[in-house]
Amino acid sequence: MKRFALAAVTAQGIQAAVSFVLQILVLRLLGVSDYGRFAILYGVIVLAMAVISGLVGDSLVVLHREQHRIRAALELMTLWTSLGAAIISAGIALLTGFVDAVEAAVFGLALLLFSVMEVVRRLLVAHLRFLRAAMGDVIGLVCALAVVLPFWHGSGLALWTFLAAMAVGQAVAILVGWRMLPREERSLVRPGSPDLGAVWRYGSWRALQQTLRPGLFTVVRMLVQAFAGIAAVGLLEAARTYVSPLTLVVGSFSSLLFVRFAERAKAGGRGSLREADRVVLLLLLLSVVLGGVALVLAPVVGPLVFDIHLDQVSVISWVAYGMSIAMVTPYGALSAVSGRQMVVFLIRLGDTVLGIVLTALALALGAPFEVAPFLLAIASLLGGIGLRIVAARGEAESQGT
Template sequence: MKRKALGAVIAQAAQAGIGLLLQILVARMLGIEEYGRFAILYGVVIVATAVVTGLVGDSLVVLDRSQRPIRAGLEAMLLASSAVLAVGSFLIAWLTGFSDAAESALFALALAAFAVEEIVRRMLIAHLLFIRTAITDVAGFVVALAIILTVHVTGTLTLAAFLGGIAAGQIVATFVGWFLSPRSDRRLVGLRGADMAAVWRYGMWRGLQQVLRPSLFTVLRLLVLAGAGLTAVGLLEAARTYTSPLILVIGGLSSFLFVRFADQHKAGGSGSVREADRVVVFLLAGTVVMSAIAVVLIPWVSPLLFDVEVDPLAVIAWLAYGMSVAVVTPYGALGAVAGRQVAVFVIRLSDTILAIVAAIVMIALGAQPSTLPFALAVASLLGGLGLRWLVVAGRGPGSPRGDRAQDRE
């Protein structure tokens, strides 16, 4: 089991590391202001991908996809959600004047490609095939990097070229991941008789929950954009990207825990709040160590990565937020697989709204953008405490009975 958990971290590290490298390339090749614009567009891609991940990906893990109506429902929901999100994002980016028509089209294509590739990743993760998941991501990155560097050498590199390269890479990764999936999950069925209702009933709340954190980041970027400009957005995003290795470890374990708790629930057992507590302690201890290393290395590493030295206060603020995520993640996974996704969503929505309100108040009071992640950290920590209360108070996962069952394993 420890080997699977390590594999989950490796898979998440590959995905997050690729995202980090792409952002570093944008910052160094196009400048910090254009990086600020990329951060906003990329943030929308992450939000849209999170919607599809929760709506289709989590349903794929929890529901019985061996049943034809469920499998057809998953396929239909993936097609519908990715198409609607891509078209909507194109229209918003183009009609607001944030991007021209060509750049908006490439942005929409990248968004749809990200969404579909993420579901292929979830198929691999559902089978705990984390190394294959990492191979899928790396294959896509190699293609994207080749296109970006080719354009850079032979012509004028633009943000549109970056988006096109990313889209091509995700399409290739989708095919690679598909062929690496077990044969049983490579079977496509017709959409007739698709049970989209079952997928919607479970996935709607997971999709809404998955979108909260990236939406929060996008709102924060827009608030900073309105109050301090694109350069401030780029600097704050650089500090967040600098701390991303911390979040990738937490994210990797989150994927592993969700599948583990889901498998236990399907088998008639339940996850243990005691197990979740142990994971939280482990994550917090690791976070403290990684945070100390990150702060010490700022003067040397950040200029190398971003061609500017990031604000140490912003780094510390984002690290504090990472600690709060370590508290939220295990309890959220434990509650969601037991059918409490509505309650989990309500708690997460509440702490997200609290974070946005706190950020607005801080900006109104003249706070520096580098301090805003502290507001997110406090709100997220309160949400984590609420989620723990939820799983302890229930009679399913997290109850004393669940703990005793876990202890007998």
């Protein structure tokens, strides 16, 4: 468990570092305003990845993907979801005037490739090959930088340049990740008689749940833009990116727990509420330590890395949000693999809507935009308490039978 946990944290750390480097480049080379636009577009990409991660990624972990009909359904879902999300997202961005035609094209391509790479990554994670997934991310970053550098030296940097670089990087990462999969996972099956119903019944709830957090961030960015301007979005995103190592630790442990609980469920066993409690306590302790370090180093790291002064209130708010997430995801993973994915989604939907309402009211009443993550943390904490209750009831029912 400890060895896999370390590998999971390392892989999540490398994945976050890749995203971190690209976002730092956008912020430093294009400025706060373009970074604000990039943050919104990248938020949509993350949202699309969340959809396919829940619909296909979680389904391939929980369902028996070795069966032909399940595997065919997973492949078709990957194609339809990724392509549909790319076309719809790029079209809306273009029609609303948020991007021009070139930016829309490369944005759609990047979204498509990010979505496919997410499925490849989840396959590697399903086999507990966390470091191989990280290797694909690193190679993808190197290729992305290879695209950016010629434009940098030629003074031709623009938003579409970074989007195109991300697309190239993901295309290479897909090929590398595919080659690192076990042999039985590399080949596609004939699409005949896919069991779309089985994948949809499980994956649709997980997809809906996976969209909540990136969807929440996207709505909050739009609210901050409406009340405080696009530059405020860039400043708030810089603080979130700075605190992201905290949330990646939470995410890596939760991914490992989900795989462990799912394998037990396939074997006829159940996850342990006591194990989830221990992970929550560990994550809360790590959040306090990492949050304290982040707060102390913010005055130095901000100007050095981001070329701006990070707002201390924003940093504290994002740390609080990360701590609240530590109380949500382990209990959600435990309940989801035991067939309670709909209940998990409804609880998460409730705390997401509450977070949006609190943020909108606060900004409308004149509150500073820096407190938005703290309000999200309050709502998330309430959701975590609800998920703990659901997990406890589920374990009590299983013991009663």
